[in-house]
Amino acid sequence: xxxxxxxxxxxxxxxxxxxxxxxxxxxxxxxxxxxxxxxxxxxxxxxxxxxxxxxxxxxxxxxxxxxxxxxxxxxxxxxxxxxxxxxxxxxxxxxxxxxxxxxxxxxxxxxxxxxxxxxxxxxxxxxxxxxxxxxxxxxxxxxxxxxxxxxxxxxxxxxxxxxxxxxxxxxxxxxxxxxxxxxxxxxxxxxxxxxxxxxxxxxxxxxxxxxxxxxxxxxxxxxxxxxxxxxxxxxxxxxxxxxxxxxxxxxxxxxxxxxxxxxxxxxxxxxxxxxxxxxxxxxxxxxxxxxxxxxxxxxxxxxxxxxxxxxxxxxxxxxxxxxxxxxxxxxxxxxxxxxxxxxxxxxxxxxxxxxxxxxxxxxxxxxxxxxxxxxxxxxxxxxxxxxxxx
Amino acid sequence: xxxxxxxxxxxxxxxxxxxxxxxxxxxxxxxxxxxxxxxxxxxxxxxxxxxxxxxxxxxxxxxxxxxxxxxxxxxxxxxxxxxxxxxxxxxxxxxxxxxxxxxxxxxxxxxxxxx
Numbered sequence: 001x002x003x004x005x006x007x008x009x010x011x012x013x014x015x016x017x018x019x020x021x022x023x024x025x026x027x028x029x030x031x032x033x034x035x036x037x038x039x040x041x042x043x044x045x046x047x048x049x050x051x052x053x054x055x056x057x058x059x060x061x062x063x064x065x066x067x068x069x070x071x072x073x074x075x076x077x078x079x080x081x082x083x084x085x086x087x088x089x090x091x092x093x094x095x096x097x098x099x100x101x102x103x104x105x106x107x108x109x110x111x112x113x114x115x116x117x118x119x120x121x122x123x124x125x126x127x128x129x130x131x132x133x134x135x136x137x138x139x140x141x142x143x144x145x146x147x148x149x150x151x152x153x154x155x156x157x158x159x160x161x162x163x164x165x166x167x168x169x170x171x172x173x174x175x176x177x178x179x180x181x182x183x184x185x186x187x188x189x190x191x192x193x194x195x196x197x198x199x200x201x202x203x204x205x206x207x208x209x210x211x212x213x214x215x216x217x218x219x220x221x222x223x224x225x226x227x228x229x230x231x232x233x234x235x236x237x238x239x240x241x242x243x244x245x246x247x248x249x250x251x252x253x254x255x256x257x258x259x260x261x262x263x264x265x266x267x268x269x270x271x272x273x274x275x276x277x278x279x280x281x282x283x284x285x286x287x288x289x290x291x292x293x294x295x296x297x298x299x300x301x302x303x304x305x306x307x308x309x310x311x312x313x314x315x316x317x318x319x320x321x322x323x324x325x326x327x328x329x330x331x332x333x334x335x336x337x338x339x340x341x342x343x344x345x346x347x348x349x350x351x352x353x354x355x356x357x358x359x360x361x362x363x364x365x366x367x368x369x370x371x372x373x374x375x376x377x378x379x380x381x382x383x384x385x386x387x388x389x390x
Numbered sequence: 391x392x393x394x395x396x397x398x399x400x401x402x403x404x405x406x407x408x409x410x411x412x413x414x415x416x417x418x419x420x421x422x423x424x425x426x427x428x429x430x431x432x433x434x435x436x437x438x439x440x441x442x443x444x445x446x447x448x449x450x451x452x453x454x455x456x457x458x459x460x461x462x463x464x465x466x467x468x469x470x471x472x473x474x475x476x477x478x479x480x481x482x483x484x485x486x487x488x489x490x491x492x493x494x495x496x497x498x499x500x501x502x503x504x505x
Contacts, residue, residue, distance in 0.1 A: 098458055103458065137441055140442065141442050144438045144441075
């Protein structure tokens with residue numbers, strides 16, 4: 001997709017070409033077998049289609065320079081590095097400051113990572129129709145205003161990086177807990193987010209937040225295999241078998257977060273990574289340093305005053321100081337409009353109420369959460385919690 | 391002689407609901423305007439819709455902040471312009487009145503003369 005956009009400069013056409021390439025792949029590979037490098041094959045086919053469509057459009061469309069046709073696209077041999085460069089370019093196009101920040105993230109999720117509009121809408125807690133309109137409008141602006149498709153110069157890079165980090169992070173969280181559908185996580189999205197985080201880190205290795213984000217992804221993803229049991233049921237941090245956490249990722253993540261913290265003035269991603277690091281360093285749930293985690297959330301709320309952060313802080317508080325403290329912190333947040341349809345708010349309340357042995361109220365909260373989540377694994381988890389209530 | 395910038399404002403939402411025949415008629419109107427006033431015209435262009443616009447606004451510390459959208463959100467948006475040369479405002483207005491401007495209107499602004 002990214003490679004194709006360089007030729008068409010038009011996201012809609014690029015999408016069409018890629019879909020077409022996939023359709024062709026299914027027929028051709030069925031007859032001739034799968035090529036050695038399927039990705040390169042698809043890109044080549046999509047590029048050829050883009051050039052075809054471009055030629056046809058030239059007749060009809062007045063602005064011919066929509067198209068930057070490269071002569072060198074005929075061969076199927078495309079170096080792996082080129083894919084990386086293309087993805088990096090695409091992410092900077094999607095994260096251009098002439099697009100509204102929310103739109104940048106939405107666009108990258110849709111265009112760079114192939115999330116459906118419904119999934120992107122979910123990640124943003126907005127209606128699908130509103131998200132569809134926003135993405136269409138953004139694609140039109142990219143084409144009309146000719147937003148460049150390139151990695152910015154070193155001097156511009158600092159000003160452009162925040163939006164990119166936001167996108168990579170949202171991509172990761174969307175993949176880590178897929179908001180819609182059957183599977184708890186979408187491994188390919190997580191891997192893409194990790195790839196992108198490494199790429200951006202390669203570009204700016206000394207930036208605290210770039211380092212923090214890579215650490216955050218590594219530490220969170222180290223628990224991937226432990227998050228569901230063999231029956232496919234969701235396991236919380238408390239119930240996960242910590243011996244199955246991925247040790248190499250943890251070691252790499254801890255080293256990175258340490259490096260970022262030592263730089264001083266930790267930003268949002270470094271603080272989130274630090275919180276993940278506290279969990280990674282606890283050999284068992286009972287040994288978690290909750291006071292440290294609450295302290296980190298306090299710092300995080302200063303740099304990132306978001307209702308979801310406040311919700312997580314309240315949960316940490318319920319472990320550091322007990323469920324009543326947690327519940328009153330949650331009650332303070334109950335009027336926030338963004339949290340009112342957020343399933344984790346109801347889960348957190350249910351959890352505190354259950355620990356306070358207020359089972360009837362806990363049941364109501366869990367039932368509300370089960371209604372609000374669209375992830376099947378999470379819903380089953382909530383149903384089993386309701387069933388276990390006394 | 392003085393120069394005037396004639397700004398063409400129109401409601402973009404109304405444009406979106408017109409058919410090709412109507413657009414062709416307006417296009418033709420601009421061609422006729424160009425033929426009639428060619429001697430007075432110093433330039434002019436149609437603009438892409440405001441959704442393609444980007445605004446740069448200086449913040450408190452004097453740095454530009456980039457935002458999506460036109461500088462001012464108005465019902466009738468700037469959609470095109472002509473630069474015309476005329477003896478005085480009355481002459482400029484007389485020329486401007488030949489510009490087709492459905493769903494909106496025109497603004498005639500003198501261009502400052504640097505001495």
